[in-house]
Amino acid sequence: MSLLDYFKLSKTSSASLAKERLQILVAHERVSTDQPSYLPQLQKELLEVIQKYVNVDKDAISVSFEQNDHQETLELNITLPEDQTKRF
Amino acid sequence: MARIIVVTSGKGGVGKTTTSAAIAMGLAKKGHKTAVIDFDVGLRNLDLIMGCERRVVYDFINVINGEASLNQALIKDKNCNMLYILAASQTRDKDALSQEGVGKVLEELSKDFKYIVCDSPAGIERGAHLAMYFADDAFVVTNPEVSSVRDSDRMLGILSSKSRRAEENKEPIKEYLLLTRYSPERVKLGEMLSVEDVQEILSLHLLGVIPESKSVLNASNSGIPVILDEKSDAGQAYADIVARYLGENKPHRFIDDKKGFFGKLFGGK
Numbered sequence: 001m002s003l004l005d006y007f008k009l010s011k012t013s014s015a016s017l018a019k020e021r022l023q024i025l026v027a028h029e030r031v032s033t034d035q036p037s038y039l040p041q042l043q044k045e046l047l048e049v050i051q052k053y054v055n056v057d058k059d060a061i062s063v064s065f066e067q068n069d070h071q072e073t074l075e076l077n078i079t080l081p082e083d084q085t086k087r088f
Numbered sequence: 089m090a091r092i093i094v095v096t097s098g099k100g101g102v103g104k105t106t107t108s109a110a111i112a113m114g115l116a117k118k119g120h121k122t123a124v125i126d127f128d129v130g131l132r133n134l135d136l137i138m139g140c141e142r143r144v145v146y147d148f149i150n151v152i153n154g155e156a157s158l159n160q161a162l163i164k165d166k167n168c169n170m171l172y173i174l175a176a177s178q179t180r181d182k183d184a185l186s187q188e189g190v191g192k193v194l195e196e197l198s199k200d201f202k203y204i205v206c207d208s209p210a211g212i213e214r215g216a217h218l219a220m221y222f223a224d225d226a227f228v229v230t231n232p233e234v235s236s237v238r239d240s241d242r243m244l245g246i247l248s249s250k251s252r253r254a255e256e257n258k259e260p261i262k263e264y265l266l267l268t269r270y271s272p273e274r275v276k277l278g279e280m281l282s283v284e285d286v287q288e289i290l291s292l293h294l295l296g297v298i299p300e301s302k303s304v305l306n307a308s309n310s311g312i313p314v315i316l317d318e319k320s321d322a323g324q325a326y327a328d329i330v331a332r333y334l335g336e337n338k339p340h341r342f343i344d345d346k347k348g349f350f351g352k353l354f355g356g357k
């Protein structure tokens with residue numbers, strides 16, 4: 001380390017690193033603990049039903065749950081395959 | 089009716105028992121009849137911190153099971169006649185606590201006491217759950233350190249969803265942040281999360297900051313709550329916290345690095 005580096009104050013401090021990591025983690029964990037516990041099972045069963053009719057893979061379906069002050073929204077997103085011939 | 093305060097954190101070793109002892113003593117010294125209860129069944133330590141370990145005859149579980157009356161189990165503090173301690177059982181396990189039993193004991197205490205301080209065990213299991221279930225206020229004890237902040241956030245989620253107030257759709261538990269083991273010097277050097285950082289992450293009302301202090305170990309060594317060490321920084325910090333909780337207007341202290349150049353040269357802690 002050169003003498004100049006020693007005077008540089010812009011070096012990322014470990015505290016700011018801790019803050020950044022925590023902010024990401026806490027935001028993520030709050031979402032996953034707020035959602036209802038039936039969500040993973042719902043997602044699995046929906047996928048099974050859809051797969052009976054359309055050839056979609058596991059990643060093609062996403063279920064998300066959002067909660068505002070007055071309403072809860074369950075959002076279901078299914079991406080259908082582009083190639084029509086793949087359907088059966 | 090008593091006000092029930094839970095001292096909680098999720099993570100262990102952050103200062104829950106030290107805080108419970110100090111806060112309970114502080115409230116009692118202000119003239120409010122206060123009971124402090126150890127919920128850490130199997131690993132009790134509040135008795136040791138309060139210096140009454142040799143006077144425990146009956147404990148919390150004895151009262152729940154009807155083997156002793158509340159009056160037999162409550163230990164009057166040797167320093168303050170407004171303070172009573174209810175020790176946890178050391179021989180039973182945490183399953184000995186039942187929600188119904190805890191509720192009954194708290195209800196009985198409520199008739200006679202102004203404040204009931206519940207010292208929660210670490211973790212999120214039965215003891216911790218029951219310590220916070222009946223609470224009106226929660227003191228969330230946090231160290232400026234990643235794992236403690238994360239666990240506190242988890243505890244906040246539990247406080248807002250799994251408490252009696254939440255289940256009965258009442259006004260939610262009032263949550264307060266107590267930042268312990270704070271070192272302004274290390275914050276200044278960028279080595280420790282600052283008060284503002286922790287508040288920003290947890291969005292909690294700050295009740296006070298307890299500086300890292302030698303007096304805390306000295307107090308626990310001798311079994312005297314640190315708040316009685318009125319000369320110490322930690323003791324004063326806890327006294328401020330009690331005053332703020334009771335509605336007094338006390339500016340925050342121990343947040344900034346006050347040591348000057350010479351202090352740093354000669355005053356190493």
